[in-house]
Amino acid sequence: MKNQIQLITYVDRIGCKNITDLKELLTNELKGLFGGVHILPFFYPIDGEDAGFDPIDHKKVDPRLGDWNDIKDLSSSVDVMADLIVNHMSADSIEFKDFLEKGSESAYDSLFLTYDKVFPEGATETDLLNIYRPRPGFPFTKFKLANGSEKLVWTTFTQKQIDIDVHSEGGKKYLDTILELYQSAGISMIRLDAAGYAIKKTGTSCFMIPETFQFIDKLTKKAHEHGIEVLVEIHSFYKTQIEIAKKVDFVYDFALPVLVLDTLFNHNANNLKNWLRTAPKNVITVLDTHDGIGIVDVASEGGEKGLIPDSVLDNIVNKMHANSEGRSLKATGSAASNLDLYQVNCTYFEALGKDESAYLIARAIQFFVPGIPQVYYVGLFGDDNDMDLLAKTNVGRDINRHYYTKEEILKKTANPMFEQLAELMRFRNTRKAFDGDFKLLETPNEILQIKWSKGSNWVKLEVNLELKKLLITESVGTEEQVYLSV
Structure with missing residues (x-):
């Protein structure tokens, strides 16, 4: 890139x-x-x-x-x-619909992550409380299959986003x-x-x-x-x-x-x-x-x-x-x-x-x-x-x-x-x-100065936070030139 x-x-x-x-x-x-x-x-x-x-x-x-x-x-x-x-696909996908229709007989059965794949012996309260999720609630949704059985499927984000078993x-x-x-x-x-x-x-x-x-x-x-x-x-x-x-x-x-x-x-x-x-x-x-x-x-x-x-x-x-x-x-x-x-x-x-x-x-x-x-x-x-x-x-x-x-x-x-x-x-x-090389210049905290250098080429940013002033300078040959001042 x-x-x-x-x-x-x-x-x-x-x-x-x-x-x-x-x-x-x-x-x-x-x-x-x-x-x-x-x-x-x-x-x-x-x-x-x-x-x-x-x-x-x-x-x-x-x-x-x-x-x-x-x-x-x-x-x-x-x-x-x-x-x-990498984590999920839509509940409306052909693959998940086929899974709901055919269950374990579906060609896509292994593609989706179900509760029992992670917790084959069941989960304790501690197991469930340990799961990190930046959204409220537990990351599971109950789905009903065509044969009448029900499955808890991992849905980390929303009920329409079905987790993949990677x-x-x-x-x-x-x-x-x-x-x-x-x-x-x-x-x-x-x-x-x-x-x-x-x-x-x-x-x-x-x-x-x-x-x-x-x-x-x-x-x-x-x-x-x-x-x-x-x-x-x-x-x-x-x-x-x-x-x-x-x-x-x-x-x-x-x-x-x-x-x-x-x-x-x-x-x-x-x-x-x-x-x-x-x-x-x-x-x-x-x-x-x-x-x-x-x-x-x-x-x-x-x-x-x-x-x-x-x-x-x-x-x-x-x-x-x-x-x-x-x-x-x-x-x-x-x-x-x-x-x-x-x-x-x-x-x-x-x-x-x-x-x-x-x-x-x-x-x-x-x-x-x-x-x-x-x-x-x-x-x-x-x-x-x-x-x-x-x-x-x-x-x-x-x-x-x-x-x-x-x-x-x-x-x-x-x-x-x-x-x-x-x-x-x-x-x-x-x-x-x-x-080239990055350098954070030593200044008082109301001043920010950053300089980049490669060979004889350099550019420098200076921000005066109190005055809300921006100054960008650069090398032009052997001279220093102001490029931008705000």
Whole structure:
């Protein structure tokens, strides 16, 4: 994957009708801004219960968007990342319907994870209470088979998302087939969605246990055989992220979004600096995604301190809600059928109180810290919360999943803030220094200075948090030149 900014987007929510339109957008209105694109689920169907993360057919491109040839055509111009949903598939899939019809006689019997496969002797109360789940309740759903018998099936996320037995022959074949399709389509990186929940074992939390790492390692090796890199998506305590990063190609720096808010809200970069001194470097950096702004990634856990003191973190969350004038409260926690209780649902722009200078500074910090930056499509335009979509669906995350028309895109790309952000993005994509050495310069905590150097090329970011001033300088021959001042 090129060390350039990636776009993360749904095909049909960024003013595009299909994958071909997306390619045209990237080569026209968004030219030079992205070296890669993470296409959020484009499988059949894109409009399921969980916006494509509950595929009925993971091996089929939704015909409304195109087909595998269109994905291959797109991959010829930019790096393409796709999700490999390793934990589950839709209850409406042909495979699960066949299982309900035929039970143990189904060709897909081994594909699905049932309660008795993990607990053949039954589970104790302790076993059940030990299962980690960020959503309320137990991860099982009772299904009635055609013969009248009943089965408890693992459903880690929702009752429509049926967990796969990744250790079974059926599960292995299922994932292998998807990897082969991805290779043929020119996909260069996969994101393992919900990989932390893929392995269930009696007497454990069933989340990021040693066997999970073994599974990720084996799947990563298979992906490498297909010429595909692997990004693992895990929201967890920061020390867990550091350990995971040692064993995979890439992880997300999910701590960064809240640390940047902390830095800007409190005019103090101390917590961010401490993280940058210890954070893994093989990361994809984000400020916003199709999910909410994660809190668990910086919080304390089990009596261990987090990256931000809990009292300060509480104030940051309250500040986000205040900056959005309470709109984020309507989408967060149990307020909007939202089961991701460890996230705040809000656009990053509104979390910053629609402060354009603060927003550009936040993006500059993201682009200068180690890692490959991803910019979410709503964040690309620095946009407001979509309260109309939230009211329509009552799904909390939809507050940050706007459906743009082509006309809206054209209007947004003519906006002065977008033009400044685009200039900053082109800078990040074209300067050789970002492939060199990272240095966090020693400064008072109200000042943040980051420098990248490669040979005689260098670039430097300086942020004065008290004055809310951004300065980017770079080497031009033997001279120092100001590139951008905000």
